[in-house]
Amino acid sequence: MDARIVLLPGDGIGPEIIDQAELVLNAVAEKGGHALSFERCPIGGNAIDDFGDPLPEQTVEACRNSQAILLGAVGGPKWDDPTAKTRPEAGLLKIRRELKLFANLRPVKTFDCLMDSSPLKRSVLEGTDILFFRELTGGIYFGDSGRSTTETGEESAYSTMIYSTSEVERIVRLAAAAAMQRGKKLTSVDKANVLEVSRLWRQVAERVVKEEFPELEYEVVLVDAMAMHLISRPSTFDVVVTGNMFGDILTDEASMLPGSLGMLPSASLGESGPGLYEPIHGSAPDIAGKGIANPLATILAAAMMLRHSLGLEDEAADIERAVDAVLDAGHRTADLAGKGETSIGTVEMGQRVVEAL
């Protein structure tokens, strides 16, 4: 098959890890006789520097005309000034919204050989394999917001968490369908004992599940309780669905379970059109340019891309097996290496994966 892929290297370690993912993608494509073409476009802080815009129109256009998008990471202290007109993150939020990428999938699996570097005990972690569905284009991220000054001269600011029936339906439907393919268990997370918006979420989610997925084991958990359960019994969850803000917090919490952020990919999908794939870690400005960043999360994001956007399941599984093999062979980037273990750099890690393919 032929496919046009947009690469968005972004800031910090972004370009370094995207390079390795591209090499891996080229290697599997060649093996399978597929023609992948790549176009690099600007996003984030460097796009602010060069174009005064964290998401230039040319980037949006290129993404629209592609089959899939692979993103490195955006942001860094250089663009952190709170009084700045725009910020790198605005580019990320805008592309999610422009391409209607309402479903953020985050698999959280523990790697047996990395479990000892987790802050959690092995006995708690064992068997953990969660797939999060975070709603990504609604909720408090995109609701009405503003500032006002009260009669007494006091300033106040607000942000609105808002969901409509159809927004809840489509993400719950996707999550429930995924659960049917996995462990047949779905957990919906809300704060319905306090928030009106969560009460709508809960009603709609329950209706979708009861009517369309009656075989699913379905449970509802409050967000505060979920923050506890993710630590105390992570292995009891299968698919978890929640809103944008709660998903942001809970998926980051869960990302600590495997012992390294450097292993976790994510996919952002819409109803149709290209999906966006990225590592969940940030741009790590402190180690940018040093050649020591871990490219594996980006490589695993590339595998998700082959699976979900290009329908290349075998090739995706090949990459995942290659990553496992490289880890099992004992190769570690600095973030994965235990005390006293030697580590390899970004480029060498990429090469090892290519060789293992």
Place this chain on the structure above:
Amino acid sequence: MDARIVLLPGDGIGPEIIDQAELVLNAVAEKGGHALSFERCPIGGNAIDDFGDPLPEQTVEACRNSQAILLGAVGGPKWDDPTAKTRPEAGLLKIRRELKLFANLRPVKTFDCLMDSSPLKRSVLEGTDILFFRELTGGIYFGDSGRSTTETGEESAYSTMIYSTSEVERIVRLAAAAAMQRGKKLTSVDKANVLEVSRLWRQVAERVVKEEFPELEYEVVLVDAMAMHLISRPSTFDVVVTGNMFGDILTDEASMLPGSLGMLPSASLGESGPGLYEPIHGSAPDIAGKGIANPLATILAAAMMLRHSLGLEDEAADIERAVDAVLDAGHRTADLAGKGETSIGTVEMGQRVVEAL
């Protein structure tokens, strides 16, 4: 001294644990020559059953006329019907608001002898001693909320996260003052890279700290990153201040660190007037009436009450020492007991603490 204390046993295990806390309070009061008088008032599900109101006016009045309030827990499946006119939690939210209890203090300390029952590794936990200040009467819990139906017949619901300058100032000031008495480090948690309301929070917090507490080591952390750091490096935090919703999630997450919810008290304080003290665990309907609930969190909440509302620091410390001694002597309620360890009941645990005083 003389003091009038209102006891709000609430639902589930509430009455059982409040009984033990009362015995402990009576014991220290007698020892110190203080006269504490207690009045029991209804709140929560039982108050809905008896008065059709989770917080009857008589309870509010009694609380207003007291020096301090000790609460058990509210809620249970009996009152969980989503279509019900009111719920037990409404009583809790209303008393916080009525008494203007804007500051929720939650200490999270690890107990050496319980560390092995934590899901986290001892090496990660060691030295953890965090004091959370959660804003409790503002934010998305109390902002405007509602439902509407769009032109296309779609329903949507919203809840508004809103903060004013003075709301942020007073909680940050309290947290900063507490930090000055402890490790001199303050962490403010927000989501200023996305939310307008968080940008105001960040501005105000920084101004208060810079102007009034220049000696503090001050840092700002995004809520998603904080959800990670609480697991990966909990011992690096001293005092943490945040809004109502983020505080709800993060304090519950942090409550997993010590290995048992059954050890954690909390205090809710206003500018003046009585403070409200409670265990952070819920009403545990599954074990209610069985005499096996752990009363220690409530007993430790009673100690916080003596310290913060009655100025009886020595007596508070006495209770805390007694609890430590009972644990060190190996006594455990069911929730604390390891596999194969024998456990004691609610009443016996209360008695042990009284004896250790």
